[in-house]
Amino acid sequence: MYKIIKKISRIFISKKIFIKNEKIFRSLVYLFYIGKNKQCNICNRKLRKFIILNNGDQLCPGCGSLGRNRRLWDILKDDIKTENISILDFSPSRCLYYKFKSIDKINYVSSDFKNEFLADKKYDITGIDCPSENFDIIICYHILEHIADDRRAIKELGRVLKPAGKCYIQTPFKEGEIYENYSITDPKERVKHFGQEDHLRIYSITGLKQRIEESGLKVEIKQFIIENENYYGFSETESLLLVNR
Numbered sequence: 001m002y003k004i005i006k007k008i009s010r011i012f013i014s015k016k017i018f019i020k021n022e023k024i025f026r027s028l029v030y031l032f033y034i035g036k037n038k039q040c041n042i043c044n045r046k047l048r049k050f051i052i053l054n055n056g057d058q059l060c061p062g063c064g065s066l067g068r069n070r071r072l073w074d075i076l077k078d079d080i081k082t083e084n085i086s087i088l089d090f091s092p093s094r095c096l097y098y099k100f101k102s103i104d105k106i107n108y109v110s111s112d113f114k115n116e117f118l119a120d121k122k123y124d125i126t127g128i129d130c131p132s133e134n135f136d137i138i139i140c141y142h143i144l145e146h147i148a149d150d151r152r153a154i155k156e157l158g159r160v161l162k163p164a165g166k167c168y169i170q171t172p173f174k175e176g177e178i179y180e181n182y183s184i185t186d187p188k189e190r191v192k193h194f195g196q197e198d199h200l201r202i203y204s205i206t207g208l209k210q211r212i213e214e215s216g217l218k219v220e221i222k223q224f225i226i227e228n229e230n231y232y233g234f235s236e237t238e239s240l241l242l243v244n245r
Helices: 002-012 015-020 022-030 067-079 094-101 150-160 187-194 205-213
Strands: 034-039 086-090 107-111 135-141 161-170 201-204 218-225 237-244
Touching: 067 094, 067 135, 067 161, 067 237, 086 094, 094 107, 135 150, 150 161, 150 205, 201 205, 205 218, 205 237
Parallel strands: 086 107, 086 135, 135 161
Antiparallel strands: 161 237, 218 237
């Protein structure tokens, strides 16, 4: 059902119009998935089932969240209980953008350099135009694999992070070591080598941890595995790096 609706909507509705009216469109799609078997912890809608995408990820029909978005919110919901907490989010998912914007007690700043996501700022992650020690939480999800000078970006993340702050970093990961080759510039070749046409490398978990630690930052590897009931549709296997100063 979802694939049919999506195909028809792409024919008749532009991306700009969809984003502007996304909540209305998704509320209509949600009617086909109402149930009690599952629940999205971002929009809190109860579902008969999540939408299973081609890559196996589980999409919420009500807000468009993916498993990693719901996992991140599950982690962050305890961090944001303090009032006036400041958050910097790079190229945010729309579901989390709307969620954070609905919370008055936090200072949420979203940034996107290429105007492809909903954003308040247009920060260059390799030269963030804001004071040092400015944010309690930084979300850097699926960003660094796009950045040529990722070491400089990592240093900037550390610079703008408050001394007791937390930076959550995630990228696609592979086994072994980091694989990068800057001579590969053709989009088709990048898909073949890195998995996506605008990716510049594939990190390993330990390789990215080491690269971050080279900047003087502390890193903790967080790994999640779900073997039984997955009520909230989290990614069944997932890793992220928790970075502190």
